[in-house]
Amino acid sequence: xxxxxxxxxxxxxxxxxxxxxxxxxxxxxxxxxxxxxxxxxxxxxxxxxxxxxxxxxxxxxxxxxxxxxxxxxxxxxxxxxxxxxxxxxxxxxxxxxxxxxxxxxxxxxxxxxxxxxxxxxxxxxxxxxxxxxxxxxxxxxxxxxxxxxxxxxxxxxxxxxxxxxxxxxxxxxxxxxxxxxxxxxxxxxxxxxxxxxxxxxxxxxxxxxxxxxxxxxxxxxxxxxxxxxxxxxxxxxxxxxxxxxxxxxxxxxx
Numbered sequence: 001x002x003x004x005x006x007x008x009x010x011x012x013x014x015x016x017x018x019x020x021x022x023x024x025x026x027x028x029x030x031x032x033x034x035x036x037x038x039x040x041x042x043x044x045x046x047x048x049x050x051x052x053x054x055x056x057x058x059x060x061x062x063x064x065x066x067x068x069x070x071x072x073x074x075x076x077x078x079x080x081x082x083x084x085x086x087x088x089x090x091x092x093x094x095x096x097x098x099x100x101x102x103x104x105x106x107x108x109x110x111x112x113x114x115x116x117x118x119x120x121x122x123x124x125x126x127x128x129x130x131x132x133x134x135x136x137x138x139x140x141x142x143x144x145x146x147x148x149x150x151x152x153x154x155x156x157x158x159x160x161x162x163x164x165x166x167x168x169x170x171x172x173x174x175x176x177x178x179x180x181x182x183x184x185x186x187x188x189x190x191x192x193x194x195x196x197x198x199x200x201x202x203x204x205x206x207x208x209x210x211x212x213x214x215x216x217x218x219x220x221x222x223x224x225x226x227x228x229x230x231x232x233x234x235x236x237x238x239x240x241x242x243x244x245x246x247x248x249x250x251x252x253x254x
Contacts, residue, residue: 005053011076013052017043020109020254021082024051025073027091027115027232028175029159034090037238038245052076054096056175057168064171065178066092070099077107084109086254088245090232091115091205095179101193102184110254111195112245115206115231117179119213134160145230146202188217195221196248198241200229222248 005012016039024035039049054069073096077085086109089097094116101108137160142148162168195218199211208225215223224244226233234241248254 009079011052011079013050013076014039015048015050017045017048019046019048020086021048021050021084022086022088023073023077023082024049025087025089025093025096026051026054027089027093028056028172028179029091029162034232034235035088038088038234038242041238041242042245050080050082054093057171059171061170061174064174066095066099066175066182067178069096069175070103073100074104074107083107086110086112086249088112089114089116090234092117092175092179094118095182095184098184098188098191099182102187102191105191105193108193110249110252111193112198112248113195113214114198114233114241115200115203116210116214117206118182118184120206120210132164137163143230144205144232145236146200146228147230147236150230150232150236185213185217188214189219192219194252196245197221197223198233198244199223199225200231200233200236201225201227202229203231205231222251224248 005014022042024038026034035051039051043049052073055072056069059068085107087097087101089095089112094113095118097111097113098116098118101111138151138156141151141156141159145151162172197211197214199208201208211223215221226237226240226244229236
């Protein structure tokens with residue numbers, strides 16, 4: 001993956017490849033590098049893969065919400081002059097993708113959600129009561145995955161730094177609460193955009209029943225499972241994730 005971050009206007013993003021645009025939306029604790037295998041794979045084919053850095057920590061606390069991130073995405077798409085995009089979001093990023101697709105379906109050709117909030121999320125705990133305890137944060141980070149070794153020291157260090165930075169912590173909690181408040185159950189049946197739901201069978205943050213409910217509520221969706229997998233399938237099983245995604249693209253003629 002081209003790891004060079006482009007800075008233009010108020011936007012920071014990574015872009016690689018040419019063709020059908022895929023916009024990847026990272027989660028609350030997720031970085032741009034979480035999707036390197038997806039970007040590497042599809043940017044070598046007929047896709048332009050763009051990963052914008054969502055302003056999770058830079059907006060005013062009073063305006064830190066799923067809705068504000070969705071509006072940021074609109075500004076980014078308009079700035080890049082993109083049309084008929086495919087949105088791919090993990091965790092909070094999936095929620096942002098869902099809300100954007102609901103509000104601006106004319107921009108979205110297809111939607112992919114994995115471990116998405118929007119119906120239910122078992123977060124790391126209100127207030128992070130032991131945020132100064134590295135081992136506690138390490139255990140919480142490992143619990144996100146089926147294989148705890150996926151939570152590398154780099155990942156744990158980034159989470160530890162975020163929850164011990166007061167400004168980041170306040171915004172993290174604001175976004176987590178916004179995600180819980182903004183339940184989309186009543187909105188999903190009205191959304192006609194083709195949607196792929198790719199889920200870890202052992203996801204403890206957004207359990208399998210959440211994926212099943214998304215599949216029941218979304219009118220035009222396909223549900224795919226990855227076994228021995230937690231909340232971030234694109235990190236734990238990147239090859240299987242790409243295989244499923246490519247087969248869905250073929251099915252939908254994207």
